[in-house]
Amino acid sequence: MLKNNCCKFYYKKTDLEQKKRKVCSVCGFIDYKNPKIVAGSLIVKNNKFLLCKRAINPGYGKWTFPSGYLDQGETPQEGAIREAKEEVNIKIKLQDLFIVFTVRKKNLIQFVFLAEQLNKTFKPGIETLEAKYFDYKDIPWKFLAFRSVGYTLKKYAKKSSKFPIFHKYNED
Ligand SMILES: [Zn+2]
Numbered sequence: 001m002l003k004n005n006c007c008k009f010y011y012k013k014t015d016l017e018q019k020k021r022k023v024c025s026v027c028g029f030i031d032y033k034n035p036k037i038v039a040g041s042l043i044v045k046n047n048k049f050l051l052c053k054r055a056i057n058p059g060y061g062k063w064t065f066p067s068g069y070l071d072q073g074e075t076p077q078e079g080a081i082r083e084a085k086e087e088v089n090i091k092i093k094l095q096d097l098f099i100v101f102t103v104r105k106k107n108l109i110q111f112v113f114l115a116e117q118l119n120k121t122f123k124p125g126i127e128t129l130e131a132k133y134f135d136y137k138d139i140p141w142k143f144l145a146f147r148s149v150g151y152t153l154k155k156y157a158k159k160s161s162k163f164p165i166f167h168k169y170n171e172d
Helices: 076-088 147-157
Strands: 009-014 019-024 036-045 048-054 067-069 092-103 108-117 128-134 165-169
Touching (some): 036 147, 048 076, 076 092, 076 108
Parallel strands (some): 036 108
Antiparallel strands (some): 009 019
């Protein structure tokens, strides 16, 4: 949320749709609760999937593919590439946009791209305890950080041919 130092919020109906929003009584700033955008990548090599064990919450100690919030002005593609670099120190080449998740309760939209690794090595960044490629049969299903991770892996395994898939979570 962008907010000025002065801000003292109250709820007020604003704009044409007449929705109640948080408005500052001093400067008039309106705190629109627009969804946050997250971008990540399912990196596939020899039919194995690169997963990272998270060193931060939420999901500390659990596995996910590289993913994170976009920075100001970033495209989803740039964000996915940057996150892979930050989390596992790899360069990736993006392929298809694979899934677009809407997570209503967290008010976020996540883009998941398919990607391939360009450089030979990788190593965990500071937000990652460990990173490795998993065969599908060895995926630690019970220790995935987010439901979207398991959903993505299963959809990939089914070789759905129509991309992107749009999927929403209404709860959690
Ligand atoms: Zn203000």
